[in-house]
Each structure stands twice: as C-alpha cells, then as structure tokens.
Amino acid sequence: AMFLEVAANNHAALAFYAALGFSEVGRRRRYYADGQDAVAMRADLGSGKGPLRPSEAAP
Template sequence: MRAARPEDAPALAALHALAFPPAEAWGPDAMRLMLEMPGAFGVWCQAEGLVLARAAAGEAEILTLAVAPAARRRGLGAALLGAAMQGAVLRGAAEMFLEVAAANEAALALYAAAGFDGVGRRRRYYANGEDALVLRRSLSPS
C-alpha cells in the first residue's frame, strides 16, 4: 500500500471503474479534485484497491473505498479501511463517517466488523435510486 497522490488520478479512476457500476465510477478529474481538497488523503494498492478520505474539525469521512473484483474476499478492504482510520487519527479526527448502499451486504459486513454503526439514511441517494446508509465509528481508543 502507498499514499495516493493527485498524479495517480488516472490509475485510481481505472481501478474505481473496475469496482463500481459505470454510473457511480469516478473519472480522473474527480479523483484529482478529491485528493487536492484540504484534509484529503488516500491509500491504494495498484490494480487492487483504494480508499480516499478527508479529515477536518475532528471528523473524518470515507469518500470512497473500492476493491477490484479479482482482489475481493482477501482482507484488502479491511486493510484499506484500517489505513484510512489511522490516517484520520493522525490528522486529528475523533470519529469517522461514511455512506454505503443499503443493499451492499459485503460492505455492510466489512463496516460492522470494523465497529461502524448506523446513524442515518439518505433516501434515493445513488443514481439508481438506492438508499444510502450513513455509518459512524469513534476513532478514540476504548
């Protein structure tokens, strides 16, 4: 795993397109813009997976987490999520939020195993009309 940089945007976009339906995949410009935002950071494994997040004012948010189909079910999603949480703590965040498709059982299981709890629902959030669940996890040691 290594830090994602704005110049990685084309490779990150290609990887994102493998993991998401075409209507939800981010292009190179979106990847670059996300990584150039204040507080943004990312980690990726070339051709396998990526996570982009941002931290501000004591909170962090997962912007996207993508694992290529050929790399799934091997623990990479959990490793990327862990890297994002560590990066958020290093940037002063005490809690992390994310949105996930309500029907994405694999992602919901990943986030539940990492200690995320549901705190909200965004109706018809995705382009296909699917709801998103808003999840939260404390990053404070317990």
C-alpha cells in the same frame, strides 16, 4: 469520529464496516442514481473502540 456512506444493498460492505466498529447512524433516501438508499455509518476513533485494521477484523 469517522463517517462513511455505503449503498444499502451492499450487504458485504455493510457487514465489513460493522466488523470494523462502524454503526448505522442514518440513511439518505434515494441517494444513488438507481434509487438506492445510502446508509450513513460512524465509528468513534478516540474511545479505543474505533475501526480495526482490516487484518485484525479478518478471521
């Protein structure tokens, strides 16, 4: 599995990672200095359903 964290207000990054096969698995409340939450995301690599290369996710 691969894990990452991204700011909850970074909607473009959240959509990008979701398109690559990541799903939200948790949150870290007030993780960033500005009080923003961090969204923890995970993708399974061994199932064949893990992240795609960015060129495969683009329309």
